[in-house]
Amino acid sequence: NAGVTQTPKFRILKIGQSMTLQCTQDMNHNYMYWYRQDPGMGLKLIYYSVGAGITDKGEVPNGYNVSRSTTEDFPLRLELAAPSQTSVYFCASSYTGENTEAFFGQGTRLTVV
Amino acid sequence: EDQVTQSPEALRLQEGESSSLNCSYTVSGLRGLFWYRQDPGKGPEFLFTLYSAGEEKEKERLKATLTKKESFLHITAPKPEDSATYLCAVQSYGGSQGNLIFGKGTKLSVKP
Numbered sequence: 001n002a003g004v005t006q007t008p009k010f011r012i013l014k015i016g017q018s019m020t021l022q023c024t025q026d027m028n029h030n031y032m033y034w035y036r037q038d039p040g041m042g043l044k045l046i047y048y049s050v051g052a053g054i055t056d057k058g059e060v061p062n063g064y065n066v067s068r069s070t071t072e073d074f075p076l077r078l079e080l081a082a083p084s085q086t087s088v089y090f091c092a093s094s095y096t097g098e099n100t101e102a103f104f105g106q107g108t109r110l111t112v113v
Numbered sequence: 114e115d116q117v118t119q120s121p122e123a124l125r126l127q128e129g130e131s132s133s134l135n136c137s138y139t140v141s142g143l144r145g146l147f148w149y150r151q152d153p154g155k156g157p158e159f160l161f162t163l164y165s166a167g168e169e170k171e172k173e174r175l176k177a178t179l180t181k182k183e184s185f186l187h188i189t190a191p192k193p194e195d196s197a198t199y200l201c202a203v204q205s206y207g208g209s210q211g212n213l214i215f216g217k218g219t220k221l222s223v224k225p
Contacts, residue, residue: 004156033212042117042200042215043157058212090156098144098204102213104156 002026006091006105013081013112021076021108023091031094032074033058033102034066036087043090049074050097081112115140115205119216126223129190134219136201137183144204146184147213148177151198160199191223 007022025032030051035043045058049068063085065077074093078085088109092102116139126132138146145164149157161170163179170177174195176187186199198220202213 040217042217043202043213044215045212048212092156101147101159101162103159104149106156107154 004091004093004103004105006108008108009106010109013110015081015083015112017081018077018079019081021089023074023076023105024072025093026072027093027103028071029093029095030071031097032068033092034074034076035090035092036060037090038087046076083112086110086112115203115207115214117201117203117214117216119201119219121219122217123220126191126221128192128223128225131189131191134186134199135183136216138203140203140205142206144206146179147202147204148186149200149202151200151218157200193223193225196221196223
C-alpha cells in the first residue's frame with residue numbers, strides 16, 4: 001500500500017500566484033486533514049474532511065480552500081500566495097475521527113517569494 | 114484552550130544512555146494522547162496512543178506512560194537510529210473532529 005501520497009514534494013511560488021497541493025490515500029479512510037508545519041512550531045490544522053462532500057475549517061484556514069469529491073482525494077488550494085504561506089504542508093488520513101492514529105504523507109515544502 | 118508543551122526542546126544522548134521526554138497537556142477532555150516520530154524531510158510516523166491515566170505502551174526501546182497531566186516517552190539504551198524529532202499530540206472532546214493538537218517536539222540526537 002502506498003498510504004498517503006502528496007505531490008509535489010517541493011514548490012516555489014511567486015507572490016500572488018495560485019497552486020493546488022495534491023493528496024491521495026489508498027486506505028479507504030473517511031477522515032482526511034491538511035496541516036502546516038512551521039520551523040519551531042507544532043503542526044497546525046488547516047482544513048479537514050469527514051467524508052466525500054464534507055469539509056470544515058481547522059485552526060488556520062485563511063488563504064486556503066479544499067474540496068473532497070472522492071474518498072481518496074483531498075486537494076488543498078492556495079489562492080493569491082503570500083510569504084506567510086511559506087511552510088511545509090502535510091496531508092493525513094484516519095479511519096475515524098476518534099481515537100485512531102492518523103497516517104501522514106511525506107509533505108510538500110512550499111516557498112513563496 | 115487545549116495546549117501541549119514538550120520538553121526538552123532538544124536532547125543529546127550517548128548510545129546506551131537512557132532518558133525520558135516529557136509532554137504536558139491541558140485539554141477540556143482527553144480523547145487520546147499520541148506519540149509520533151518524525152525524521153528529517155518526512156511526515157510524522159505513528160508510535161503510540163494512550164487513552165487513560167496509568168496506561169503504558171511499549172515498542173522496542175520506547176515506552177510511553179500517561180498521567181492526568183502529562184505523558185513520558187522513556188527511551189532505554191538508545192541507538193543512533195533512534196535519532197529523530199518526537200512529537201506529542203492530544204485529541205480532545207472539545208476540538209474539531211479528529212483534530213490533533215501538537216506540541217513543538219523534542220529533537221533527539223543519539224551519538225555512537
